[in-house]
Amino acid sequence: MVARINTVAFAGVDVVKVDVQVQMASGLPAFSVVGLPDKAVAESRDRVRAALTAMGLSLPPKRIVVNLAPADLSKEGSHFDLPIALGLLVAMNVLPGDEMLEYSVLGELALDGRIMPVSGVLAAALDASARSLGLICPQEQGGEAAWAEAIEILAPQSLLSLINHFKGAQVLSAPEPAINSSDNQDLDLRDIKGQNAAKRALEVAAAGGHNLLMVGPPGAGKSMLVQRLPGILPPLEPAEALEISLIHSVAGTLEGGELLRRRPFRDPHHSASLPALAGGGLKAKPGEISLAHLGVLFLDELPEFGRATLEALRQPLETGRVAIARANAHVTYPARVQLVAAMNPCRCGYFGDPSAACGRTPRCAADYQAKISGPLYDRMDIYMDVPAVKMQDLSLPPPSEGSEAVAQRVAGARRTQRERYAGQHEEKRPRSNAEVDGKLLEEVATPDSEGQQLLLQAAERLRLTGRGYHRVLRVARTLADLDGSAELRRPHIAEALSYRRLPPGREL
Template identity: 55%
Template sequence: MSLTYSVAFRGVEACPVEVQCALAPGLPGFSIVGLPDKAVSEAKERVRAALASMAIAFPSKKVTINLSPADLPKEGGHFDLPIALALLAELSIIPHDVILSVVSLGELSLDGKLVPVTGALPAAMTAAEEENILLCPAECGKEAAWVSGARVIAARSLGDVVRHFTGQNLITDSHPGEVITPEKTLELRDVRGQERAKRALEIAAAGRHHMLMVGPPGSGKSMLSRRLPGILPPLSAQEALETSIIHSIAGLLDEGGISRQRPFRDPHHTSSTAAIIGGGRLAKPGEVSLAHNGVLFMDELPEFPRNVLETLRQPLETGNIMVSRANAHVKYPCKFMLIAAANPCKCGYMTDAERACARVPTCGEDYMGRISGPLLDRFDLRVDVPPVSYEDLDLPANGDTSETVAQRVAGACERQSARFATHDGIRSNADIEGEALEEIAAPDAEGRDLLLRAAEKFRMSARGYHRVMRVARTIADLDHSEGVRKPHVAEAISYRINA
């Protein structure tokens, strides 16, 4: 006789895996089949020890656990609890019919306690879609309960699970965790000078455009980038859930809380391709996916390995990444803003005649040549960040505060949300393409004439031409303008041909 039900496996869209238990006459033994890895194979020892801690005698029969589908590799400790439940049902300790509508996951310790695992949030989504109950470790309950319509039972031990399903002591349903209070953001006003770069940063935030800043060391590129979270609007409920699912798979959710602050990821330039794009033995999400609906900041961009930079080209265009490995093919979303900073050359002082090295300007060409043309073409805004004078540094803080800029950005984002309410898949001006681009971002006659002349003079690619239109639309939104006019196009072009 066998018991079959589903457990969420991995990935943003959880894969259902059926756990079947069969007791057969023969020599006592415990085997697990269905492409398990070492951690899954060791589940039999953890389950045996957990049952022994509850004074439950292990059956003196041949026990076979089948993880179906057989051709899907399984790894991790997620299957301990489903295996234990199937075995308990086969021993008639808990009723079959009750747990047939249960989706479960969780690792068992040797004393029967349930250990938290990653991926509770997508598991809850799978359970809700199938109208099943999710059973998980107590530490995962608050995280899983964020899914609307999901009934989540979070237990602390296998004994609690048995008492619940036998009606001795019912476990109350879990409730969502706390909304994480946003971290204190840095003040944009603290950056002295660099008004043009601040303006470009505001445009990037309003339309979620990719931006590259080039300037000597100490000119404020990193300072500006790290103040970007303070002017970005909070995540919508849908965006917060999408982002949290990815962070759940990566094991980054803290005590079941969900944040409405947009993620800001800043990997070091020594990061590998798998760290940036995703991968490894378990095909986990990389930095591009962890930055979904937020910002990926790459400081010292030319210092990143060339192969890492080139892998960014496809996700920047499509907004998703397929992590393909020999034993796994997982698709992760990765709609992010790429904010990059770079020195103009290896020494950083190419524009300073007194401090530049003897290889100017060849050193700058070689250094920036590490960034390929196709990748450079994907930046909507390119800004020179010159050194700040000592007089500006000595002046008191002035200019708009982060709160003031954030209000302008929020207003522009609200106008975009209203505009794209009937356009599926478009959330910001950076997403516009095809017919929608001509419908929404087409400039007036004077603006189009200016754009055509600039495109011909500076030999813009078709991608660059369309990106200018998108940036001009964002500038118009910040200007409270219904249409895109010549001044908006002119400013957008200035950021395109700069740097």
């Protein structure tokens, strides 16, 4: 007799069905796990044996073989503990085999029989729903799994409570969907005095989901401005919350099994490696750019990041996904982010300030800014110079307009964009103006005659690439949305052009 239990493996955010097969046969006592298990899966033998011993059960003196099919798929992670344990219990006639086949199972076992949290429960729950199966998962992640519709979820605290449920000695109640209820207050734009032009650029970036680069001396308030960006971004749609939480579930960063309700804001240190930022490593885990999906990726001190690390962002910024190819894995993660970066104009930080003259100007600034390649520079929708704050501004009272008023205008512009693109195919539907491309961009962002004339003149003078030309149109479309205008007029084009700069080394 061969006992079978349904479980899953993960290839990025995709789920692969795995069949756990357990056979007990006569022969010398042995316990082996086959089917390309990694170290964590191979060690499950000792955890499973200890968990059964903690309940007063012992494995029979037989030759036990656990096969994880398909055998040519590499198996990673500790979530195979619980499926293997249940397969053994079915083979020992402790649990009914037919009933267990109605569930997909994942969970790690502690030595005392408790079921510990694992990564990927939300993805496994959605897969179980698609296959018309129930789900057995750790108790702490029952609220995460409950977001999958129309499936039976068992979230036991221990292996013993799960056995008692199937024996009829205990009833496990269905978990309720859990959502992150954190009410941390966002930092307010009212805290920043002066920098009105930078605040305007931040509002435009939030309204259209545009990439933003801020350049200014130390202490000008670049980081303070960006840290207040989450407070003016539009709230997540339910489908977006599920999409983001799915990535964090696979990455193992979904705390307490609660779905995220706030847009991600990731700000890795400039010492971050290429795999940390783009994704990869031994198990091809999602990087910062995927963890920031549908949110903000903030790179402070941009030129201090490694050149190869920054260049790895170029393709994901265009395609909205990152493909990780390794010898043992080839996975794709979503990576549709709003890139926001900040940098000093030169290494000392005071280029252009007559009161802090540098003996190496302008070569110092040119060499420092040249660390950012032209193609990456071209992918920035908005370039904003952030000057030093004047002492007179610091002595003024706080501005009357805060993040709440700006967030209302941003939400209105985003609402206009949703209505405009509602008729597009779901898979290709833009979420914001920053994602509009091709023929659709020509339909929704055609300037009037005066605006078109200005754009053509500026395109030649600024030597805009085709990508830069389209990015000007996208920003202008956002400016029109903020104004409540259906037409793209000359003022919208003019302001959008004011946010463009030539890359270093391409002076007029």
